[in-house]
Amino acid sequence: MRRAPADNEPGEHSSLVLTQFLARVYSIPGEKDFLKADYYPVRRRFVLALQMCLRGLPSDDLLWRYNMFVGPLMYAMNGPQRMTRRPLVFGIAKSTVRPKACIRQMTALLVSGFHAPRHDSESAASGVAR
Template identity: 30%
Template sequence: MGNATHFSTKERILGAAEELFAQHGFAGTSLRQVTGRADVNIAAVNYHFGSKENLVNEVFRRRMDDMTSQRLALLKAALEQHSGELEPILAAFVEPALALAQDRHGGGAFVRVIARAYAEKNDGLRQFLSDHYGHVLREFGKAIADCVPGLSKEELYWRLDFFSGALTYAMADFGLIKRPHGISEAAHRERAARELIRFAAAGLRADRNK
């Protein structure tokens, strides 16, 4: 019983923090607001997280750990089953992210939290993400580099940066192309993934001399 209560309190705090960070940003959200939304006292937040900065980090970890494991599993399968092919590697990076964005259990709020992270330039969070998830980008970078051997490392990383930005934009659903009436979310997501992969593959393969 104790473990279930422990788990649910921690999850309630994370869920409340995610919603508030999405609405008000990191700087604009107080721990008092989080405790009010989660219906816990400040001691519970301090016990589970220790600080507001760590709470921010854990909101990301809760979503990113699952997405990361999915990405790496799909990358491994792509390299084993489609050796030398660029598109399956890009799909391994794109599809788990778009699935997360459409997760009915707060996925939309988390995407807004990502947008806040871009807007607020939170150095502590940036360092946390680099330390914990930088290896994922490096693994994908290496796999993609093997498919586009003509690119210098600098050119590759410019293109990967633009690819990541385009994926974030697609996750946020800010784009001009809204889900057409009568098309399911899953079908729309598959179309978005397909178009983004095609676009990114063309960009990564583009002749650098033109």
């Protein structure tokens, strides 16, 4: 099994590459054109697949959950070193968390989020989840 590169190591799988790419995409002139041509078709297929899996979930709820899903996905795509790095508040001891455990944790979180009770504007105003 190959070792994941550290954040400051050059390499094709370095989290730095993805982070720099995203920063560049969101700051270039013509960002909307790039996203429309290259990102939106992928997003559309992904959202349609989610709709097929989550029949009955209103579009607004589905889009909220999709948007909340993208953050953890991007974080995970930055590489296992991000997901296994221990916060300094826990001390400097080496993490015993393995990438496969991170994937299981993230999968459980996201699946739970997609199957959570609805929180549309009507139920949110009453404080009751549907």
